[in-house]
Amino acid sequence: MQAVAIEDPGPNYRLVLRDTARPEPGAGEILIKVAAAGLNHADMLQARGSYPPPPGAPDILGMEVSGTVAALGAGVTSLAAGMRVCALIAGGGYGEYAVAPATSCLAVPDAVDLAAAAAFPEALFTVWTNLFDTARLAPGESVLVHGGSSGIGVNAIQLLSARGHAVFTTAGSDEKARACAALGARRAINYKTEDFVAVVQQETGGRGVNVILDMVGGDYIQRNMAAAAMGGRIVNIAYLNGARAEVNFMPLLTRRLALLGSTLRGRSVAEKAAIADALRKEVWPLVAAGKIRPVVETSLPLRQAQKAHEIMAASGHIGKILLIP
Numbered sequence: 336m337q338a339v340a341i342e343d344p345g346p347n348y349r350l351v352l353r354d355t356a357r358p359e360p361g362a363g364e365i366l367i368k369v370a371a372a373g374l375n376h377a378d379m380l381q382a383r384g385s386y387p388p389p390p391g392a393p394d395i396l397g398m399e400v401s402g403t404v405a406a407l408g409a410g411v412t413s414l415a416a417g418m419r420v421c422a423l424i425a426g427g428g429y430g431e432y433a434v435a436p437a438t439s440c441l442a443v444p445d446a447v448d449l450a451a452a453a454a455f456p457e458a459l460f461t462v463w464t465n466l467f468d469t470a471r472l473a474p475g476e477s478v479l480v481h482g483g484s485s486g487i488g489v490n491a492i493q494l495l496s497a498r499g500h501a502v503f504t505t506a507g508s509d510e511k512a513r514a515c516a517a518l519g520a521r522r523a524i525n526y527k528t529e530d531f532v533a534v535v536q537q538e539t540g541g542r543g544v545n546v547i548l549d550m551v552g553g554d555y556i557q558r559n560m561a562a563a564a565m566g567g568r569i570v571n572i573a574y575l576n577g578a579r580a581e582v583n584f585m586p587l588l589t590r591r592l593a594l595l596g597s598t599l600r601g602r603s604v605a606e607k608a609a610i611a612d613a614l615r616k617e618v619w620p621l622v623a624a625g626k627i628r629p630v631v632e633t634s635l636p637l638r639q640a641q642k643a644h645e646i647m648a649a650s651g652h653i654g655k656i657l658l659i660p
């Protein structure tokens with residue numbers, strides 16, 4: 336099969352199409368004929384050599400795909416050949432075929448375009464487990480999502496607003512902020528022209544938000560505490576602006592805040608299966624009803640993986656970038 340290889344991993348990496356062996360599904364796994372692979376920020380880090388795949392994962396980039404089930408590994412009874420699925424995988428998405436644990440697959444509803452469904456897995460797994468498992472988001476609570484126009488952000492906004500949460504979000508341009516508002520954000524803040532702490536405090540009558548999903552870090556670590564409500568939970572999924580900061584932690588004490596964080600990729604198959612079960616029950620009805628839609632900036636052929644990475648690195652995109660074999 337054809338798959339994307341990383342030439343010269345490092346700051347000047349090149350992505351090239353190569354012939355490689357088709358992977359074989361092991362016990363509990365399935366082979367997917369890939370309709371599309373979703374790009375993730377971490378793919379760029381991996382190609383630069385600063386984010387190695389977890390032990391046992393393929394060297395090929397790609398942490399999420401959609402497609403049809405092409406073959407079943409031993410013991411798989413929950414899926415059948417030909418089914419339309421999207422899947423969270425530990426690697427190997429940028430190819431014509433990819434292997435996924437059967438338990439990390441979700442059926443793609445008829446109403447959803449199969450290729451576009453590659454926009455869902457990484458974001459929905461991440462958003463669900465960080466907001467609901469880690470930050471224990473409760474009904475009626477408000478949320479601030481930083482990076483609202485990111486692949487993560489567009490899914491978070493739709494999921495939260497569909498479940499009735501007031502969503503505040505930040506984005507780096509008026510165009511991105513408008514897109515976030517159209518997806519259901521109660522207030523989208525262009526952080527280049529507005530102070531998100533002041534806006535959140537004003538919009539919540541001085542109470543602040545209950546939960547913050549942050550990928551930015553840096554000076555946001557302090558400012559998030561100022562935007563959080565009494566008992567607020569702040570969960571970091573990345574530190575794009577830096578993991579080091581000088582912080583006054585006193586608000587943690589006086590307002591009973593919690594600082595949390597996690598990564599998804601290195602978790603066990605069983606842990607990911609538990610998240611998939613929750614998505615099937617709590618989120619997939621919203622996907623089937625069209626309340627959470629794939630938000631796709633662009634779809635490019637697999638041979639243009641390099642260009643796709645350049646689009647992501649330029650950071651002008653809204654939603655997901657997909658690769659089509």
Ligand SMILES: NC(=O)c1ccc[n+]([C@@H]2O[C@H](COP(=O)([O-])OP(=O)(O)OC[C@H]3O[C@@H](n4cnc5c(N)ncnc54)[C@H](OP(=O)(O)O)[C@@H]3O)[C@@H](O)[C@H]2O)c1
Pocket residue numbers: 374375376377457461482483484485486487488505506507508511550551571572573574575576597598599600647650652654
């Ligand atoms: N912990 C986990 O398990 C987990 C899982 C999945 C993803 N993530 C992380 O979540 C983040 C979003 O992932 P994604 O794939 O959705 O990425 P993405 O679509 O590329 O979005 C990243 C967004 O962050 C914003 N941003 C803010 N500060 C930035 C900076 N200093 N450099 C670059 N961008 C900056 C950009 O929009 P603006 O114009 O608004 O600045 C950009 O659109 C990534 O950092 C990723 O590694 C973590």
